[in-house]
Amino acid sequence: MEPFLQVKNIAKDFPGVKALEDISIDFYPGECHALVGENGAGKSTLIKIIASIYKPTKGQVFLNGKQCDFKSPKDALDAGIAVIEQETSIAPHLTVAENMYLGCEPKKANGLLDRKKMESDAQAVLDEMGLEIDAHTICATLTAAQLQMVEIAKVISKKSKVVVLDEPTSSLSEKEIDSLFTQVRKMKAANTTMIYVTHRMAELPIICEKCSVFRDGLKVVEYNIKDVNEQTIVNSMVGRELGAYVKVNHEAREEVLRVEDLTRKGVFKNVNFHANAGEIVAFSGLVGAGRTEVMEAIFGATKITSGKVFLYGEEVQIKNPEDAIVRKVGLATEDRRRTGLLLAKSIQQNIALPNLPFHAKYGFVNVPWEKQTSEDYMEKLKIKAPNIQTLCGNLSGGNQQKVILSKWLAAGIKMLILDEPTKGIDVNARAEFYALMNQFVDDGGCIVMVSSDMPEVIKIADRAYIMSEGQITGELVSEEITELNLISLASPVSDESK
């Protein structure tokens, strides 16, 4: 079998940094080829070159044996190369059909839009995929997972020959991931050439045949998935023996947070749980179960209809984030780029942000405190950046998460709520983050972590609560936290299929 897409000796230089060096990979039709590597290793850069968003400094791209001479992303699109990014590029005010045919709308003989054909064609693709989405739906009303399905439908309707999926599963629940994989299998059966970028090693054996490991801009090795195990791949990514994560056992101490009958009409109901100092409590469940909403309510960012919150045994009224912070409660939001950090501001400014009033002198900013504290945390948490003036938008995901952690540690937070803290972060950075989490609770802090990553929950949680459709369906302690238990408690009560 001949490879359909080939990259030969690709190199890409940016001012001051070699992003890629001498990359050669053959991608075969009907196969799914994974690209793995730490953040910054070069995977995204290669994808952008394939999609003609960047021009390679050296090397060529071959499609079906012929050298490609793309001048713009449109040329790549016209040639049948489609990239589905982590952040969906869907126009929210338009319908599903309109989005699917954006830029290539079917026209009637007189040049006007053939709306009927567009909608029926769109519905046909959606039905064939087995999705229960109406082509007339306005995209703003769809969930993140559904939007992703629409993007895939768009790609299928164009009969794309090369489909690149860039970390598609990080916002999806188990059921939605299954749906996605079914579509991937269908596309493979139709001889599409698939490229798959992911940090979730566990997914590779399920749908990928081959895997290329990137490290510091080089392709270090290519594996046939069935010949290797997860540990080998991870070691190649990091370049050394990365010890398998050793679970740390924590001693639960005094109660820090207790929530009684917390309710927000239409969102979550009768939520009861507690978390102690010295422990990591996970909140598992499907995306949309209401976990983020519960945490935002506890933090005071949103209102509750009824219920009580207790801190250290005393009832508290947290009406806004300021109340929470004063009581040493912090929340690291789910979407760190949109709601976690000021991307246009420096590390120093971001770490200082919630702390400004507490160290101010007669209303004036305490700049020496700010500088000293930022430099301390940069060292303590090993934040990789030129200096504390570096803009947070230029940091990798893992380092951004460390800055967020620094800002809460600097505020003296004792009760830390983390919402999907390791989303989109590579294996190595995750290990570093888990170590920081363990240290935090060993020092007497308490962590409540919302996570949709089951291996992660199993790895580091002391206890886990599972939520489904706005309610807590169960609590698991230590050995009880297994994949089977987590899945069965997470399924909606009405769902009989599991």
Next chain:
Amino acid sequence: MKKGNAKKIVTDNIVIMVLILLVIGFSIGNVTFMKTANIINLFGQMCLNAILATGLTYVIILGGIDISVGSTMAITGIVVAQIVLRLNIQSTPLIILLQIVCGVVVGGIIGIFIGWLIAYRRLVPMICTLALMQAFRGLAYIISGGGPVYGLPNGFSVLGAGRLIETESFPTGIFPIIIIFTIVVVAIFHIILTKTVFGRHIFAVGSNANVAHMSGIDTKKVTLKCHMICGITAGLAGVVAASKVNNGHPATGDGYEMFAIAATVLGGTSLAGGSGSVARAMFGCAIIAVINNGMTLMEISAYWQKIVIGAIIILAVMLDMAQRGKSE
């Protein structure tokens, strides 16, 4: 690397560079330009715009806008004129005190009202201040009785038109008081913006209101305070404008909002919010004043001046876009 540094210095300070070029250009174009008397005049002409631009910078950094400042100017000018006239106040220090208090209080109340509508009633700033611009202008005509409030004592014009240091060659004085007043006002608000916690909060809310909220900042209060400050500066500009011509006129400030916004943008403040500086807005004011002054000396029609100012603003915004595009 050195080349890159030089390029960065130019683009970061393009406004100052343009200003220097303009000054050199006009000095060559007309001998009178660089004369001391003209330079002093020039600074005097900048003052109203400088005071307005100071408060407007706060609101624009926040991500909002206020185009009603011209109308606010008219109101505060008329209010203080009416008070001085009706109560027959003659003492100059008292008049000046009254002018400042009036500017701050009346302007501040208007600003709080605008801020309340925008922060707590969620009105879109552009629409809200557009409507108020009309309403306040009408109000100005009503409280002035349809025409200028005149017949004011000489002490009324000291703040806006008075000069210090009388000499033989300058019998009316060399140094306009208005310049001192402007410098004080601009300095105070510049320091608040750059050095206080409140100032930082403004940048945070303008940069990303969600993140600011999640970091414990009361975004509504910050918005309210910013508009209050914009109102205060508009109020002060209004009393100074009235003082300059020694009457309170309902047509005062008509169209001034545009020059204030232009100066702010020329100074590097992005209309998208999150960044900006009062000090740099002053350079924007200087460019506008230099163009007006220089072209007038060269006897170029005022209409051409408008075209030139418009062109400079477009160039400034294009530069702003290019800078932002690069950093993304």
